[in-house]
Amino acid sequence: MPPERQPDLPGEAPAAEPAPHYHGHRARLRARFRETGGQGMPDYEILELLLALAIPRRDVKPLAKDLLARFGSFANVIAAPLDQLETRDGMGEVAAIALKTVREGALRLLAADVMQKPVIASWSALLDYCRARLSREAREETRVLFLDRKNVLIADEAHGKGTVDQSPLYIREVVKRALDLAASAVILVHNHPSGDPTPSRADIEMTRDLDKALKAVGINLHDHLVIGRQAHASFKSLGLL
Structure with missing residues (x-):
């Protein structure tokens, strides 16, 4: 058994407790x-x-x-x-x-390396930022990157968060926001929590609808990036835009 602690003498300060290990x-x-x-x-x-x-x-x-x-x-x-x-x-x-x-x-x-810079000159940093932002999310999330006429990134905004396999995107809201920001181009980004960045049929159809709506008001859809856990897919590189 541990030795019994002796009571403090009258007028004596209590013994200090030992610091935790x-x-x-x-x-x-x-x-x-x-x-x-x-x-x-x-x-x-x-x-x-x-x-x-x-x-x-x-x-x-x-x-x-x-x-x-x-x-x-x-x-x-x-x-x-x-x-x-x-x-x-x-x-x-x-x-x-x-x-x-x-x-x-x-x-x-990471965002500081891409905001207010031309996306072409900082494409690798932009991909790093998108992967860090979305690759580990458990639900699909759609973000819209707005570019000015010099392809400088002026805004990055969330425009939809959904389930494990779909995220709603309201095309009218994206077009309205692009006009409000006087954007000349847009990059769409969303993640696939499954890890596979291969665009789905729904991804392709939604992208075509958005591209058509943006072009109607003179705005270019520069790319649509799908972020997986270890890789990404680019609609432009795949010939889907």
């Missing part, structure tokens, strides 16, 4: 991050550092490893749906939102 571990992690900028640190340690900011009074190493086991990678963890994160044992709303904030920050860094 994980405090030293966190300090070492922070020191390593300062030295390396995080390079070379495994995913679970980066996740630990993030979770420790949101959950300061608990050892979060087991939670970090549990999240990686559940979702498969650091990228998959921060891209997971908010409700799936916050209902995980040990998480909660604050920690889940902290992780989603990291993802949004990463997306904004």
Whole structure:
């Protein structure tokens, strides 16, 4: 049995409680991050550092490893749906939102490389951004990229979020928004949660309808990109536009 704690003497300050064992571990992690900028640190340690900011009074190493086991990678963890994160044992709303904030920050860094730039000159960066934004989404989402007369990207907007295999797109709303922005061209982007970017028959028919509606008001449909988990498909490259 552990020795019985002696009562404090009158006028004597209570004995300090020992620091939890994980405090030293966190300090070492922070020191390593300062030295390396995080390079070379495994995913679970980066996740630990993030979770420790949101959950300061608990050892979060087991939670970090549990999240990686559940979702498969650091990228998959921060891209997971908010409700799936916050209902995980040990998480909660604050920690889940902290992780989603990291993802949004990463997306904004990628977006900074493509916004207000000609899409032709930054096509690779644009694809990286589209993949980061959509490839891990569990439901189909359609985004519309609006370009000016110099093919500079002036706006990126969500125009439909649906189920695992379809996302509604209201052609009239896209045309109206393009006119409001004085856009000269549009790029349509949507994801296939199945992972296969091959355009479906419905994708092809909807694209033709949109192309016709945009051309009627003098706006060009530059391309339609379908984003899968590991690859993408371009309607222009496939000869579908």
